Amino acid sequence: MRLTVLAGGIGGSTFLRGLLTARPDAEITVIGNTADDITLFGLRVCPDLDTVMYTLGGGISKERGWGREDESWVIKEELAAYKMEPTWFGLGDRDVATHLVRTQMLDAGYSLTAVTEALCTRWDLPVRLLPMSDDRVETHVVTDDPDQPGGRKAIHFQEYWVRLHAEVPAHQIVAVGQEKAKPAPGVLDAIADCDVLLLPPSNPVVSVGTILGVPGIRDAVRETAAPVIGLSPIIGTGPVRGMADKVLAAVGVESTAAAVAEYYGSRASGGVLDGWLVDTSDAIQLHSIVAAGIHAQAVPLWMTDETTTAAMADAALNLAEAVRR
Amino acid sequence: MRLTVLAGGIGGSTFLRGLLTARPDAEITVIGNTADDITLFGLRVCPDLDTVMYTLGGGISKERGWGREDESWVIKEELAAYKMEPTWFGLGDRDVATHLVRTQMLDAGYSLTAVTEALCTRWDLPVRLLPMSDDRVETHVVTDDPDQPGGRKAIHFQEYWVRLHAEVPAHQIVAVGQEKAKPAPGVLDAIADCDVLLLPPSNPVVSVGTILGVPGIRDAVRETAAPVIGLSPIIGTGPVRGMADKVLAAVGVESTAAAVAEYYGSRASGGVLDGWLVDTSDAIQLHSIVAAGIHAQAVPLWMTDETTTAAMADAALNLAEAVRR
Numbered sequence: 116m117r118l119t120v121l122a123g124g125i126g127g128s129t130f131l132r133g134l135l136t137a138r139p140d141a142e143i144t145v146i147g148n149t150a151d152d153i154t155l156f157g158l159r160v161c162p163d164l165d166t167v168m169y170t171l172g173g174g175i176s177k178e179r180g181w182g183r184e185d186e187s188w189v190i191k192e193e194l195a196a197y198k199m200e201p202t203w204f205g206l207g208d209r210d211v212a213t214h215l216v217r218t219q220m221l222d223a224g225y226s227l228t229a230v231t232e233a234l235c236t237r238w239d240l241p242v243r244l245l246p247m248s249d250d251r252v253e254t255h256v257v258t259d260d261p262d263q264p265g266g267r268k269a270i271h272f273q274e275y276w277v278r279l280h281a282e283v284p285a286h287q288i289v290a291v292g293q294e295k296a297k298p299a300p301g302v303l304d305a306i307a308d309c310d311v312l313l314l315p316p317s318n319p320v321v322s323v324g325t326i327l328g329v330p331g332i333r334d335a336v337r338e339t340a341a342p343v344i345g346l347s348p349i350i351g352t353g354p355v356r357g358m359a360d361k362v363l364a365a366v367g368v369e370s371t372a373a374a375v376a377e378y379y380g381s382r383a384s385g386g387v388l389d390g391w392l393v394d395t396s397d398a399i400q401l402h403s404i405v406a407a408g409i410h411a412q413a414v415p416l417w418m419t420d421e422t423t424t425a426a427m428a429d430a431a432l433n434l435a436e437a438v439r440r
Numbered sequence: 441m442r443l444t445v446l447a448g449g450i451g452g453s454t455f456l457r458g459l460l461t462a463r464p465d466a467e468i469t470v471i472g473n474t475a476d477d478i479t480l481f482g483l484r485v486c487p488d489l490d491t492v493m494y495t496l497g498g499g500i501s502k503e504r505g506w507g508r509e510d511e512s513w514v515i516k517e518e519l520a521a522y523k524m525e526p527t528w529f530g531l532g533d534r535d536v537a538t539h540l541v542r543t544q545m546l547d548a549g550y551s552l553t554a555v556t557e558a559l560c561t562r563w564d565l566p567v568r569l570l571p572m573s574d575d576r577v578e579t580h581v582v583t584d585d586p587d588q589p590g591g592r593k594a595i596h597f598q599e600y601w602v603r604l605h606a607e608v609p610a611h612q613i614v615a616v617g618q619e620k621a622k623p624a625p626g627v628l629d630a631i632a633d634c635d636v637l638l639l640p641p642s643n644p645v646v647s648v649g650t651i652l653g654v655p656g657i658r659d660a661v662r663e664t665a666a667p668v669i670g671l672s673p674i675i676g677t678g679p680v681r682g683m684a685d686k687v688l689a690a691v692g693v694e695s696t697a698a699a700v701a702e703y704y705g706s707r708a709s710g711g712v713l714d715g716w717l718v719d720t721s722d723a724i725q726l727h728s729i730v731a732a733g734i735h736a737q738a739v740p741l742w743m744t745d746e747t748t749t750a751a752m753a754d755a756a757l758n759l760a761e762a763v764r765r
Contacts, residue, residue, distance in 0.1 A: 157482075157544040189512050193537030197562050199544075208533050212518030219482040219524075237522050 123322025130315035133424025172238025281358035381408030448647025455640035458749025497563025606683035639670035706733030
């Protein structure tokens with residue numbers, strides 16, 4: 116069974132672990148979000164790709180959910196001693212080695228796709244991990260400009276999320292460079308030639324939304340013969356994790372499972388979804404989702420352990436069979 | 441008192457510590473060798489400048505004489521796990537932070553002089569440290585080519601020294617790029633406007649020799665009004681430290697204190713030395729050094745502790761006063 120998954124960072128990775136438990140023999144391609152990528156101290160950092168790689172490769176910090184297990188922070192301490200900015204991004208020593216390899220290979224002219232493949236070789240990854248694009252796309256968040264009353268400024272998504280903890284108003288989300296980006300080699304084929312396409316409970320705006328926004332990807336999702344099944348990243352009115360509620364507000368979408376389903380839209384009416392899973396506590400919203408032309412089902416969506424997460428993945432694949440045309 | 445010192449790595453740094461003990465109030469400018477510099481994993485590494493900086497800034501590993509005290513090696517381990525070459529160069533984690541700062545500033549367009557000044561700010565250095573040049577000069581060693589019987593190939597000095605431990609024949613020493621290099625800002629003035637110019641017991645070929653080889657520097661040394669005093673890096677027939685004997689052989693110079701003095705040459709006859717200190721055990725060579733037109737004196741030159749090293753520095757400055765014209 117060939118499965119393709121459009122994934123952000125922690126939510127996507129956690130879901131993927133469940134999926135691998137539910138379907139250990141599936142041939143899985145992960146299309147990772149690269150619009151959170153940032154260059155820090157000259158190092159090219161790809162947080163979402165690395166979270167997938169470390170999680171599925173067994174190197175992730177279980178406590179933090181990002182970065183490496185058994186991490187040390189000597190470099191961070193030294194950079195601070197040199198008064199280097201920014202100090203708010205957590206670059207662990209083991210993690211820095213990954214970025215050194217990546218940066219050196221990119222500087223040597225390799226594509227991010229090739230670099231990601233090379234990095235994943237070490238981790239003996241049970242999936243094929245592709246960046247959404249080899250071109251630079253960068254999510255910026257338009258916030259209030261603290262230096263100019265009434266003014267606004269765009270900051271890198273990492274500054275909004277890691278430095279400011281999404282605690283300032285987000286007025287607009289801009290994926291800089293997206294309109295000129297091309298899907299990375301293999302991405303469109305992985306969408307066209309899979310048995311099921313899954314949208315895990317990743318951020319619908321800055322993760323899955325950004326992937327879909329790369330010219331050509333949304334159309335490929337609309338046109339694939341495979342059922343497209345999503346899992347709600349919102350339970351009740353809050354995100355499973357992260358700041359999806361804040362960035363949904365910035366794009367004018369309510370923070371509910373049903374509103375996100377409608378934001379993605381039904382494939383029958385030009386959107387990307389055939390089916391949508393909501394949490395059991397949101398079962399009351401099923402009616403309106405179905406009314407929007409999307410098959411829907413309520414199952415437990417808190418990814419508290421691998422068994423629950425595998426059950427979610429299983430439910431998504433069962434829903435795919437049910438909607439398969 | 442203004443003192444200018446042309447320094448390599450460990451030998452130069454150890455001597456400088458003695459000099460600071462002997463003359464704590466002196467205004468010292470160090471012109472550092474940059475031809476050992478190397479780019480590894482995209483990081484610009486300046487071993488000699490860093491050894492001076494870490495030694496005088498209190499950050500040096502006392503045990504190794506290079507790199508940082510309280511160092512960890514996580515990055516090195518991770519790079520090896522990614523099968524990145526080379527594995528023979530010891531890049532510690534704390535050290536990597538220095539190289540990250542340097543590389544980022546160089547990439548941003550700052551000169552090595554500006555970068556070195558910025559790095560030294562953190563270390564509150566009791567001397568002014570200048571690279572010999574902002575241009576790239578790289579010492580290569582011509583050795584036998586193991587892949588081609590009878591053939592030869594040039595390898596980077598670090599590969600010759602750190603990987604091969606100078607255990608292969610060195611046929612020739614080439615300072616790539618030297619002929620086009622310009623002295624860094626401040627270098628010629630520091631040579632012209634000092635009270636004494638010192639050549640510490642650094643390597644006469646690949647450290648001090650390379651500095652002197654930057655067009656303009658040797659002439660400035662010949663022309664300065666300050667006495668120029670050197671200290672022999674050879675005691676008996678061996679180097680105080682390192683592989684000076686091997687690279688001296690490559691340039692056709694015998695490994696003795698007198699031969700090195702003649703290699704530098706007397707200022708009176710177009711060389712760079714006014715005075716030369718040899719170890720007491722080499723006192724028998726004083727006669728031939730003096731015959732070559734160089735003031736000479738025998739004092740203990742093993743830099744075993746700071747008191748001995750300070751006494752060496754003191755002897756060098758006393759000899760400077762004796763030869764001052």
